[in-house]
Amino acid sequence: MDIVVEQRAPTTVVRITGSVDGLTADTLMTTLQQQIDAGNTRLIADLSGVTYTSSAGLRALLATVKQARSAGGDFRLAGVLPPVHKVLEMSGFTTILKLYPDVDGAVASYPA
Amino acid sequence: MSDATEDAATEELVCEGRRERLGDLLAFVDRACARAALDPDVAFDVRLATEEAVTNVIEHGYAGGPAPGPIALRFHHDARQVVVTIDDLAPPFDPTAIRPADPSAPLEQRRIGGLGWHFVTRVMDDVRHEHRHPRGNRLTLVKRLGATD
Structure with a gap:
């Protein structure tokens, strides 16, 4: 898994590539927490480059959205591929996280 | 030898049931799925169920013991199905005692515990648990080929 962080005012985009699983989820959680x-x-x-996630990956997403919202912000997902979308759907995460087809749409969803 | 036998293949990895070995266990199942030339969606489900099941053994089965015991991960593939078998020597595991995840709970009440087992039972076609004698557990995960979700 690779992570690239990019500031796109007024947002921060975390671009993730590879698998978010029990081997990599802690690294992702730490990056998002920072x-x-x-x-x-x-x-x-x-998430347009993420081909796999397990409950370990969802743990990082859940912790991040809770912290971001309690700090007055949010944590939104862009470009979710079908297999990862299936995992989000099975866990009911599609109802608690906002999903956008691409990063441009997700950036535009935040007030300037 | 029948066609079914010629097409069948079984591979096994035995390693310590500790978190540091999760990478070896996942690499084993990835390689086995690739060798079996599984459809990507089927390979995804098999990897997901295997990761959740072996993580459960590592984080719960062997937690609290003096040292982690072994995990034997077996991958069998033939024309009809993929069968993943996970043997451990952990205390008896009772799948019915797992508090089910609630996919409709509001954010504040969300927890990850129970979600892994929820995935195992959702993505596989058949999930069987047996107590082994004199100790340990056997979990058998079956994915039928050609079956739709």
């Missing part, structure tokens, strides 16, 4: 700690609470995860 952004929230730095005050970057309008977060977007670009």
Whole structure:
């Protein structure tokens, strides 16, 4: 798994590539936590390069959305591929997280 | 030898049931799925169920013991199905005691516990648990080929 963080005002885009599983989820959680700690609470995860996730990955997403919202921001997902969407749907996460087809749409969803 | 036998293949990995070995267990199932030339959607489901099941053994089955015991992960593939078998020597596991995940709970009440087992039972066609003698558990996960979700 690779992670690239990019500031796209007024948001922070975290671009993730590869598998988010029990081997990599802690690294993702730490990266997202650092952004929230730095005050970057309008977060977007670009998942267009993520081909696999398990409950370990969902743990990182759940912790992040809770922290971002309690800090007055949000954590939104962009470009979710069908297999990962299936996991989000099975767990009911599609009803608690906002999903957008692409990063541009997710950036535009935050007030400027 | 019948066609079914010629097409069948079984592979096994035995390793310590500790978190540091999760990468080896996942790499084993990835390689086995690739060798079996499984449809990507089927391979995804098999990997997901296997990761959740072996993680359950590592984080719960062997938690609290003096040292982790072994996990034997077996992958069988033939023309009709993929069968993943996971043997451990952990205390008896009771799948019916797992508090089910609630996919409709509001955000504040969401928890990840129970979600892994929920995935196992959702993505596989048949999930069987047996207590082994004199100790341990056997979990058998079956994915039928050609079956739709």
